[in-house]
Amino acid sequence: MGLKTGVTLGDIASKLGLSISTVSRALQDHSGLSAETKARVLAASADLGYRPNLAARSLVSGRTLRIAVNTPQEILSVYDLVRKGIRDEAEPFLAMGVELVDFTFPRLGEGEAEAFEGALDAGVDGVILVPGAPASLKNSFARAASMKVPVVCLLTDAPSEQKLSTVCVNAVSCGALAGELMSRLLPAHGSLAVTTGDLKVTDHQEKFSSFERCVQRNRADTLLYDPIENHESESEAYERTLAFLNQHRDLGGLYISTGNGAPALRAVEDAGLLGKLTIFSTNLFREVVPQIRLGTVAGTFYERPYSHGRIAFSLLYKYLSTGIVPPPRVSLEPFLIMRGNLDCFVHQQNHPEANETDRGSIESILLGETLASMQ
Structure with a gap:
């Protein structure tokens, strides 16, 4: 049954x-x-x-309920917020026999399989992880399933693997919104490019595919270049974007579809093209805020990393403590932030520039509604 x-x-x-x-x-x-x-x-x-209440059992027996948090070190502007969201949601339970165990690896695709195995070797009761390279994690997912250790995927999915749930941004929405806006704003016979992370990551692949479909549907005459992959590296994000821009001085628009938005934006500036391109970015990193105010960046798609962390912990803890099975996928819609609504997310009176830990009132409200809907 x-x-x-x-x-x-x-x-x-x-x-x-x-x-x-x-x-x-x-x-x-x-x-x-x-x-x-x-x-x-x-x-x-x-x-x-x-399903036995593991959290309650841990209180009676004195046994700690251990939850592994497997996240990359890079990109700090994204993953620091993810980790903060997990910690904030876990805070009320830390005195009740719950322990968060960090297994941090350098970046997506580098060290994540070893971190997953390390978590399972440590005998954790559940795992929250960012699956950057699902193919390399196949054996670990199978091992977790055989050990009955539930896994919640965070920010991106491992589509063919057995897991409890996935908490991610709606990547299709991100790509489609960027594609529609940029194709409408682009001058006639213009060209577009996308700088992204690694297309082996499900999230990045879905964004680019959705962007491409939307541009083709709205402006079939638009030239869309092959994506500029940075493989989750800050240095590659800068160097590859700069090299591309130096070779394509007549580019009409750039979609910065990567968490490494700061080095990509710096490349635009160093190429002398800031203010000459239609630019949409990803998330609300410090360097993008003044550019949105100036209008040199049209907008950014805020993917709500803090909310992802809180929801992921909530789903996993609820399953371990009550046996309530979460939906297989919780997909969060991105926020489109432009100059007109920027101050809803950045409190200018306290922080003249972006403060990554200040998520603004809108996200707080929607996060509360999302968590309440899962009660």
Whole structure:
């Protein structure tokens, strides 16, 4: 029988006409109960699809509920917010036998398989991870499944792997919005380029494909160059973008579809093209704010990394503590930030420039609504 959500000790007790304390003692194999009662309770719990409350059990036994957090070191402007979101959501539970264990690796595609194996070797009860190179994680996903360790993917997906849930931005929306806006703003017979991370990452591939489809649909005459991949490297983001721009001085627009937006934007400036291109960026990093105010960057798509972290922890903890199975995918819509709504996200009176930890009132409201909908 499949796992049912929200089954409690009270449900088992009602089914059998027993007290909750008796059911609890039976599930803990208490010596004071008959074998017949224990067998009835075990059979009923299996029939109802009951999952033991690991968090409550850890409080009784003194055992810590350990959750691994596997995230890249680069890009700090993104992953620091992800980690902060996880920590903030976990804070009320840290005194209740919950421990966050960090397995940080250099960047997507570098060291993430070793970090995943390290988490499983450490005997964690659940894993939150960013799967940059899913093919390299296949064996680890299989091992986690065999160990019954639930995995929540964060920011991007590992489509063919077994996991509890994925919390990600709607990459198709990001690409489509950027494609529609840029194709409308582009002069006749203009050209477009996309600087991105690594197209082996599901999130980046989905954004570019969606961007390409939308541009072709709206402006079939537009020249769209092959994507400029930086492989999640700050130095590559700068060097490859600069080299491309120096070779294509007549470019009409650039979609910075990467967390390494700061070096890509610096490349535009060093190429002498800032203010001469239609530019849309990704997320609200410090360097982009004054450019949006000046109008040299038309806007940015804020992917809400802090919210991703909070939601990922909430889903995993709820599953471990109550057995409630989350939706297989929680997809967050991006915020389009332009000069007209920039101050909703950046409190100018306290921080003249962008403050990455200041998410603004709009995100706070929508995050609260999202978490409440999962109660």
